[in-house]
Amino acid sequence: MDDHSHEPDPEKRVTSPMQDFGGREVGIGAAVTLVGLLIAYVVPALLI
Template structure:
C-alpha cells in the first residue's frame, strides 16, 4: 500500500493567511492602473 500522508495542517499556508507588504501593494496598484488605462482610457482616446 502506498504511503499518502497528509501534510501537517500547522505548516500549510493559504493565500488569505499570508502576509504581504507595501511592495506587493504597489505592484497590485500598478497592475490595476495599467488595466484601467487599457480598458477605459485607450478606447476613449480612440473615439476622437
C-alpha cells in the first residue's frame, strides 16, 4: 500500500493537547477571558 501522507512521519506528529504550556500561557488565557467577560457582560450592563 502506498503512503500518501504529506508528513514525513505521522507517528512523530505533535498536536496542541500534547504540548506543554507554562504560567505565561495561562496568564494570557486568563487575561483574554477577563477582557471577553468584561466586553460581554460589564459594558452592556453599564449602558443600561
